[in-house]
Amino acid sequence: xxxxxxxxxxxxxxxxxKTMNHSSGWYVLYxxxxxxxxxxxxxxxxxxxxFLPLARTISQWSDRKRLVLKPLFPxxxxxxxxxxxxxxxxxxxxxxxxxxxxxxxxxxxSDDEIHQIKALTESTEVxxxxxSDDLPKTGEMKQITNGCLKxxxxxxxxxxGVQKIIVKxxxxxxxxxxxxxxxxxxEVT
Numbered sequence: 001x002x003x004x005x006x007x008x009x010x011x012x013x014x015x016x017x018k019t020m021n022h023s024s025g026w027y028v029l030y031x032x033x034x035x036x037x038x039x040x041x042x043x044x045x046x047x048x049x050x051f052l053p054l055a056r057t058i059s060q061w062s063d064r065k066r067l068v069l070k071p072l073f074p075x076x077x078x079x080x081x082x083x084x085x086x087x088x089x090x091x092x093x094x095x096x097x098x099x100x101x102x103x104x105x106x107x108x109x110s111d112d113e114i115h116q117i118k119a120l121t122e123s124t125e126v127x128x129x130x131x132s133d134d135l136p137k138t139g140e141m142k143q144i145t146n147g148c149l150k151x152x153x154x155x156x157x158x159x160x161g162v163q164k165i166i167v168k169x170x171x172x173x174x175x176x177x178x179x180x181x182x183x184x185x186x187e188v189t
Contacts, residue, residue: 028100
């Protein structure tokens with residue numbers, strides 16, 4: 001019987017994965033719904049470098065409100081893979097479904113994007129985080145001038161007088177929406 005969070009090391013890598021293009025870097029794993037934290041811990045236990053961005057949100061029940069940490073990208077965990085062996089170890093963890101692919105290429109996230117996502121989730125200056133599946137198509141391109149996101153290029157959407165900075169994470173084909181002050185953005189140079 002396999003215990004929850006325990007890794008299976010007898011997993012064979014399918015030939016399909018062996019022929020796909022891969023190199024050292026951050027890759028995106030698709031995991032079972034609501035298994036992100038369990039998979040994160042299991043991957044750490046097998047010695048892999050893993051990143052699970054968590055957003056602070058307030059959950060409300062009938063009798064109370066509570067601050068909880070929820071995955072910023074539901075069903076996704078980032079893993080740094082150096083070799084085919086790391087790919088094998090990643091796929092052998094209970095709860096992992098597959099690597100995210102686009103055609104025959106793995107979804108690879110740059111180090112800069114990982115650092116920006118880390119800065120975004122660890123910042124106290126960002127007041128709200130939301131995920132959008134649609135990449136924005138219209139709006140002005142701006143550069144953030146203050147805080148942990150300084151230097152980041154983003155697209156601005158104005159809603160009810162509040163400016164929301166949409167930070168594109170192109171590798172995932174998703175967008176992160178963060179609320180910042182209008183004073184913290186300038187025209188892209």
